[in-house]
Amino acid sequence: MTAAAASIPAPGFITSRSVVRPAKGVEKPELADEALFEKSLGGDREALGQLISRYEKSLFGLLVKMSNGDRHRADDFFQETFLHAMRAAGTFNQKMNFKPWITAIAVNLIRDDARKRKVRGEVTLDRSSSDDDAPRVAEPVSGGENPGEIAERRDEENYLRRALQNLTQLEREVVLLHFYNGMTLAESALTLGVPLGTVKSRLHAALTRLNGLLEHRQEK
Amino acid sequence: MADPEFDTLDDSKLTGIGRAISRMSLETPPPDLVTRTLARISERCQPVKRVFILLRPIYHPLARLGAAAAIILALSPLTDIATADKLGAKIESRIIGRQVTDRIEMFVDGLLVRHGPALYTQDDLDSLIGIPRPVFSPVRPAAKRGERI
Numbered sequence: 001m002t003a004a005a006a007s008i009p010a011p012g013f014i015t016s017r018s019v020v021r022p023a024k025g026v027e028k029p030e031l032a033d034e035a036l037f038e039k040s041l042g043g044d045r046e047a048l049g050q051l052i053s054r055y056e057k058s059l060f061g062l063l064v065k066m067s068n069g070d071r072h073r074a075d076d077f078f079q080e081t082f083l084h085a086m087r088a089a090g091t092f093n094q095k096m097n098f099k100p101w102i103t104a105i106a107v108n109l110i111r112d113d114a115r116k117r118k119v120r121g122e123v124t125l126d127r128s129s130s131d132d133d134a135p136r137v138a139e140p141v142s143g144g145e146n147p148g149e150i151a152e153r154r155d156e157e158n159y160l161r162r163a164l165q166n167l168t169q170l171e172r173e174v175v176l177l178h179f180y181n182g183m184t185l186a187e188s189a190l191t192l193g194v195p196l197g198t199v200k201s202r203l204h205a206a207l208t209r210l211n212g213l214l215e216h217r218q219e220k
Numbered sequence: 221m222a223d224p225e226f227d228t229l230d231d232s233k234l235t236g237i238g239r240a241i242s243r244m245s246l247e248t249p250p251p252d253l254v255t256r257t258l259a260r261i262s263e264r265c266q267p268v269k270r271v272f273i274l275l276r277p278i279y280h281p282l283a284r285l286g287a288a289a290a291i292i293l294a295l296s297p298l299t300d301i302a303t304a305d306k307l308g309a310k311i312e313s314r315i316i317g318r319q320v321t322d323r324i325e326m327f328v329d330g331l332l333v334r335h336g337p338a339l340y341t342q343d344d345l346d347s348l349i350g351i352p353r354p355v356f357s358p359v360r361p362a363a364k365r366g367e368r369i
Contacts, residue, residue, distance in 0.1 A: 041270075045258065045262070048258060048261065049254060049258055052254045052257050052258065053254050056249050056253060056254055057246060057247075057248075057249060060247055060249040060253065061246050061247040061249075064247040065244075065247075071247070071250075074247075075249075075250060075253065078249075078253060078257065079253075079256065079257045079260050082257050082261060083257075083260060083261055083264060083265070086261055086265045087265065156240070157240075157244055157245065160237075160240055160241065160244065161244070164241075175238075175241060176241075178238075179238045179239075179241035179242045180241055180242060180244060182242070204234070207231075207234040207237050207238060208234065210237050211231075211233050211234060211237055214237065
């Protein structure tokens with residue numbers, strides 16, 4: 001499990017809409033995303049900064065993966081996502097969960113961009129190859145893992161990244177939301193605006209196709 | 221990854237792929253991403269002022285029709301003069317008082333001045349709402365022929 005996925009609450013975690021109970025030993029209760037967003041709309045810059053920081057890693061990572069490893073575009077999408085969120089604040093209410101809502105904005109931005117590029121006939125370059133200069137979080141190295149195993153894992157990850165690009169956009173979205181971003185199936189359905197059954201079937205189709213691609217690689 | 225939802229995937233190979241994706245390395249965001257995002261938002265957006273729901277403009281055509289229907293339904297009982305009279309009496313007695321009512325009536329009467337030929341007389345109105353016509357008596361004797369008033 002990635003660090004981002006680890007920080008994501010388990011399904012059905014949300015107990016209070018406004019305040020998350022502090023963990024043992026923590027003095028100050030941490031405000032929920034929804035409450036922070038409400039404060040941000042009132043002009044509280046600190047609350048907005050806190051909210052953006054909270055989503056910085058998970059959302060940026062998702063955007064990089066969805067934009068085929070292009071960090072510059074992901075950077076722009078990240079800013080645009082929060083800009084759109086502030087502008088579309090009227091569509092958000094306290095009954096909604098902030099995470100699927102903000103992620104839906106990000107996904108829609110990616111989709112719009114892909115559509116525009118398709119119309120313009122632009123070709124998306126694969127920026128996620130092994131020579132990518134993008135800094136990444138140091139991967140956890142277990143005690144028994146030697147450099148050879150690390151290299152093998154990196155190689156496997158690169159192949160997985162390229163295999164993800166062979167999926168359709170809809171399939172890639174659901175795979176990244178559920179597995180990479182650690183969202184539950186229900187949250188993914190909410191984000192994509194499709195029924196839960198559709199998410200499950202897309203996920204199954206995507207994984208089956210990925211399995212085929214990975215088996216094909218092993219045969220080589 | 222101990223996610224119970226993974227159990228929906230009956231194939232262990234597919235579950236393994238899911239786990240491999242969840243183990244993919246995280247991207248490190250640029251150090252000043254939050255600052256730049258905040259600056260961009262501050263540049264383009266002003267704090268949103270919440271407007272009371274009844275004062276917000278309605279943009280959706282169907283919602284507009286619905287609002288018009290709601291207003292018509294709410295006001296339609298007032299087309300019955302008895303209901304309107306009862307309501308008016310209650311407003312007069314409980315809310316605004318006699319004096320204010322008189323002033324409003326005078327103001328409205330002033331607005332309702334009819335220019336041009338009258339289609340009906342006060343007598344017609346009185347007889348319509350059942351007021352008996354008053355008996356007039358002369359206050360002075362009628363003038364005789366050739367006499368100047």
